[in-house]
Amino acid sequence: MVEVTLLGSAQDGGVPQVGCDCCVELEQRYPVSIGLIDAEGGKHLFEATRHLGDQLRIWGCSEVDSVFLTHAHIGHVDGLGLFGKETMAAKGVNLYCSKMMLDLIERTPHWSTLLSDGVFIPRVASVYQLPGVIVEAIEVPHRDELSDMHAYLIKAEKSLLFLPDHDTWQETLRGHDLRAWLNHLEVDIALIDGTFYSADELKHRDQSKVPHPPVEQTLQMLGERREGDGEVVFIHLNHTNPLCRDDTPVTELGWKVGKEGMSFSLD
Numbered sequence: 001m002v003e004v005t006l007l008g009s010a011q012d013g014g015v016p017q018v019g020c021d022c023c024v025e026l027e028q029r030y031p032v033s034i035g036l037i038d039a040e041g042g043k044h045l046f047e048a049t050r051h052l053g054d055q056l057r058i059w060g061c062s063e064v065d066s067v068f069l070t071h072a073h074i075g076h077v078d079g080l081g082l083f084g085k086e087t088m089a090a091k092g093v094n095l096y097c098s099k100m101m102l103d104l105i106e107r108t109p110h111w112s113t114l115l116s117d118g119v120f121i122p123r124v125a126s127v128y129q130l131p132g133v134i135v136e137a138i139e140v141p142h143r144d145e146l147s148d149m150h151a152y153l154i155k156a157e158k159s160l161l162f163l164p165d166h167d168t169w170q171e172t173l174r175g176h177d178l179r180a181w182l183n184h185l186e187v188d189i190a191l192i193d194g195t196f197y198s199a200d201e202l203k204h205r206d207q208s209k210v211p212h213p214p215v216e217q218t219l220q221m222l223g224e225r226r227e228g229d230g231e232v233v234f235i236h237l238n239h240t241n242p243l244c245r246d247d248t249p250v251t252e253l254g255w256k257v258g259k260e261g262m263s264f265s266l267d
Contacts, residue, residue: 006033008051026239033048045068046069055260102124137152140165165193189231191233193235196241
């Protein structure tokens, strides 16, 4: 059985978000993360968030064989230290990430200790072979103050795209149509960036400084789901996103909004 479980559906700050009074009544969402079970039962975590313990409980396990990182933004990596001797005391966990991300880890004292202590074994490549699964790293444009950004294409009998962050569809698609791009990658299930619903959602901040394709635009590009289409699931929701309250603008077109515990079979 090759299966992916959604362990976190929110943007880096989670929902409710710290310092926010307007979203305290919302159902809790953890920072974005997925778990992959390979064909031999190995467990592979994508992103290491501060809610690692809660997310492993959703997944029904207490340890993992490997961790994949997409990039260095805080909500995706601030759980790395939980693998260390102060908490899990893990040993020999494979750490899959880009060369730029690994360089940052090696330059960061708290994280570099995890390498010298043997908590993580770094693995840098563009394609990773797991039992019954191939994981391909796909570089996409996103704010690179600290590291580059890679989506992951997880391929077994079916394929799942994990794309929690990117700046714009124009840059990511490089002139291609969204549907054509997904078809070219042979994606059956796409977990994609749904951070903001609209381009003017942040009322008291300059939204251009936190670029993400608005869901409204993505829905316009996708249109209504047709027979033979794969699944598209919006993840990485900001606490301001109205989809946290009502997902019908997405579901009425036949697509989905991610929620913790969703599972996707790749057999």
